[in-house]
Amino acid sequence: MSILETELKETKAEQLMTFESGNEMAAMAAAQINYHIMGYFPITPSTEVAQYLDQMKARGEHDIKLIAADGEHGSAGICYGAAVTGARVFNATSANGFMYMLEQLPVQSGTRFPMVMNLVTRSISGPLDIRGDHSDLYYALNTGWVILTARTPQAVYDMNIMALKIAEHCKVRLPVIVAYDGFFTSHQKRKVSYFKDRNAVQSFVGECPTDYHFARDPRKPVTIGAHMNGEDLTNNHFQQSEAMYAAAEVFEEVAAEYAKISGRDYPVLDLYKMEDAEVALFLLNSAAESAKDVVDKLRKQGIKAGVISPNIIRPFPSAAIRNALKNVKALLVGERADSYGANGPNLTHEVKSALQDDKENKTIVLSRVFGLGGKDFYADDAEHFFNMALEAMEKGYAVKPFDYYGHVPGKSENALKPVIEPQYGDVYKTGLIQVTQDEETKKLKVKIPPLRALTSKPKRIASGHGACPGCGIFGGLELFFKGIEGDVVVLFQTGCAYVTTTAYPYSSHKQTTIHNLFQNGAATLSGTLEAFLELKERGEVQVSDDVTFVMVTGDGGMDIGMGSAIGTALRNHKLIILEYDNEGYMNTGSQMSYSTPIGNMTSTTNVGKRQQGKAFHHKDTAQIMASANIPYVFTGTEAFPQDLVKKAAKAQWYAQHVGTVYGKILITCPLNWKSEDRYGNTIMEAAVNCNFFPLYEVEQGETTITYNPETKKKAIPLTEWLKYMGKTKHLLKEENKELLANFEKEIERRWNRLKAQHENPLL
DSSP states (O other): OOHHHHHHHHHOOOEEEEEEOHHHHHHHHHHHHTOSEEEEOOOTTTHHHHHHHHHHHHTTSOOOEEEEOSSHHHHHHHHHHHHHTTOOEEEEEOHHHHHHHGGGHHHHHHTTOOOEEEEEEOOOOSSOOOSOOSHHHHHTTTTTOEEEEOSSHHHHHHHHHHHHHHHHOTTTOOOEEEEEETTTTTTSOEEEEEESSHHHHHHHHOSOOOSSOOTTOTTSOOOOSOOOOHHHHHHHHHHHHHHHHHHHHHHHHHHHHHHHHHSOOOOSEEEESOSSOSEEEEOOTHHHHHHHHHHHHHHHTTOOEEEEEESEEESOOHHHHHHHTTTOSEEEEEESSOOTTSSSOHHHHHHHHHHHTOTTOOOEEEEEEOOGGGOOOOHHHHHHHHHHHHHHHHHGGGSOSEEESSOOOOOGGGSOEESSOOOOGGGGOOSOOEEEEOTTTOOEEEEOOOGGGGGGSOOSBOSOOOOOTTOOHHHHHHHHHHTOOSOEEEEEESSHHHHTTEETTEEOBSSOEEEEOGGGHHHHHHHHHHHHHHHHHTTSSOOOSOOEEEEEEETTHHHHTHHHHHHHHHHTOSOEEEEEEOSSBGGGTSBOOTTSOTTOOBTTBOBSSSOBSOOSOOOOHHHHHHTTTOSEEEEEETTSHHHHHHHHHHHHHHHHHTOOEEEEEEOOOHHHHTOOGGGHHHHHHHHHHTTSSOEEEEETTEEEEEEOTTTTTOOOOHHHHHTTOTTTGGGGSGGGHHHHHHHHHHHHHHHHHHHHHHHOTTO
16 A cells, blocks of 8 residues: 555545435535525526525525525625625526626625635527536636636535635635536536535635635724726736636645545546547546547557546646647647637637647647537547547648537528417407596596407417416416507517427517516617617608517516616616516526515425525515506406406506506416416415405506405405415414414505505505
8 A cells, every 4th residue: 555545544534425416516515614605596507506505404404594696696796795704605606697797706806705606507698598518617717716627526526625725725815616517517416425524524624714804893994895096906916816826736735635535636637548648638527528438449449549627727727738738649629618709719729828838849739619508428429529630630730720510501491480470460459458548637448348359369479388287477478468459579588488488490479579688688678669669760660550569577587687677667668567476486496586475485495494485575576666657567467367458458558658567467386386287266366365466556656456355355364375385385384373474464564555555646
């Protein structure tokens, strides 16, 4: 036994074996470290990290304060605020969520406050794609964060532990990203070892530093992030740059220490049979594992092949790469992202740059973009890469230096097309709905026919969507659209309503439909509207009839998109903002949103001995939007169809003649509410009759209750609504009577306030 083996045996901590995914192991590491704060916002495929931690929290397995933000920008702010206070801070995100927080990241690194964030890599929209590539990771390269890359769930666990020690090291003091492949490493389960005793982990990372200018003691005031002139900023960035390069040395130190307690080694570069390799692939993360089998195959054929995969890419390991490529004749760098117009993605150029400093090196470097949007990378693909590199050994740069791999010529039959023919114009004009304005009160009067008369109006969305059985979205939306006459242009924010009706090359939408992300839907549609009006004014579009512009949001979209919606409302654009409220982030698996009622169980507000569902009351979006003084605000539900159709007709009139309208419709989500499909209408009726979801409108600043269960003698207790849903049944237990009473009191307060507004037009 060698001296090293003896030392490892003596210092190695006891470990257990499990079979888990990368997301589970990121959560495991965080729980064992027992961070102070996690500010987060759900986005696929990183959402599970917060979900697992919430499940652990409910069981009492850690003390991390989990803070659900209003969006990723907010989550980054929460994390930064906690970090400047000297707390240990953790986060996880992906793709456009990472992009949304991007502005905050250089602030954290530039002021040198440590934290650890898991970037579960995913394709950046657009077009919308939720599978894994590295297009988000490449935006991280210039944020000033140290970046570790994890190929396996085991590496995710280990690097999350190492990352904190690196981040807090006195030579570094920088935030650290642990990046691993979405849906590959994040969700695929593998055999993993983890420390039996969290004390082993906590002993390794050490005590939380206090010897820094933290904003934690009012008796020791500090100023953080002061404005700097150019000279001072240059000096600040120089120090930050030096710290980044120091992180390379610290990484090796920490990895060596970690090897002693774990028995697992993480060198700067993972080199597979590179000692005498003449042809090699340079691959990040999980793709490198697939390529190793091909190396074994080629070696049996007498071909000296190898694979290089870095464990750290910021700082970039230039010296190690130069050393690894001394004898390599041809290298193919495969990357799951592009740097458009640069003749190769980022890491290709960094590899080439590293080799420039070795004048003796003659390695031919090819670059191929692959695996975008989660396209699988198999051993056959790795073999193709090796064949390209072998060809380059013979022909040099006669082989195309840069190209995409796996692309095919477009086919005309795959052009984006609707499932059925578009419909427009007179087919959506019945003439049966009459809206007039009272000359004295200036309020609208609406006359609608019996609902059966409106059934002849075609649906706006084709039948056969891919939503869950019993989904209330489309019944609610289609009923609303029954009250809209003529053509519409609809913008859908990301959510169930959109992703279940569009899958390239097909679309279920019969009229013009646009997609944009949660945070910017209302602003986007306001731009579309104003451009349309301007083009029409100049005679550049020939449309005789007025078009109604509608933004549809839901699945928690009025959290992350609230700022954009309020800005649009304050500008008073002539459009409708329609929210279908299913009380959670249902598109990503039923995480808590701000519209989730108190005490409700979601995948990030679990029920257990330490917590009983969501800890605070739901957001009253209708009242928030009414405070923007827009001409019309309403609530509605499919369970009261005449009420909803009338309000839709009013909404159209105000949107076409006055300005912004906001409407909120309650819809059911049987899967995540844990309710039976057959009770959809019953649940919505009960929500109204118990005053949880009152039906009212705010027309030109005056509130009118359009259905009063008390005067209709339909009033029921809150418990009559709660009993239909599995997500709320725990509230009916004796041990939760105080929580239930809190919920009932808040519903009563809001209802009494609404009645007062109804009775007094000045309120």
